[in-house]
Amino acid sequence: MSGQLGEPVGEVAAYRPDWVVWWGKLTGSYWAMPNWPGAPREMVEAPDVAILDERMTEVEDRYPRRSEVTWRGQMQAPAEIRVRR
Secondary structure, eight states: OHHHHOHHHHHHHHHOTTEEEEEETTTTEEEEEEOSTTOOOOOEEESSHHHHHHHHHHHHHHSOOOOHHHHHHTSOOOSOOOOOO
8 A cells, every 4th residue: 555645654554454544635534444344334534644643542442352263253143063073
């Protein structure tokens, strides 16, 4: 991401790989949206990357990530499970 979008965006994207990060040319702001299984549909906006990082942390604190096992455990199990030995 860093080449076309600028170094600050690339640094944030590399530091937070579970987020989609971009620069809004028309708004003049940085934007980010969480991108992990079960992530909230919430975008954060900030005038600089330091504030963006703080706001991303706030979202992560409000919506703690679940482990993949827990997340998969919430999926509906098939009616019959066969165990191979």
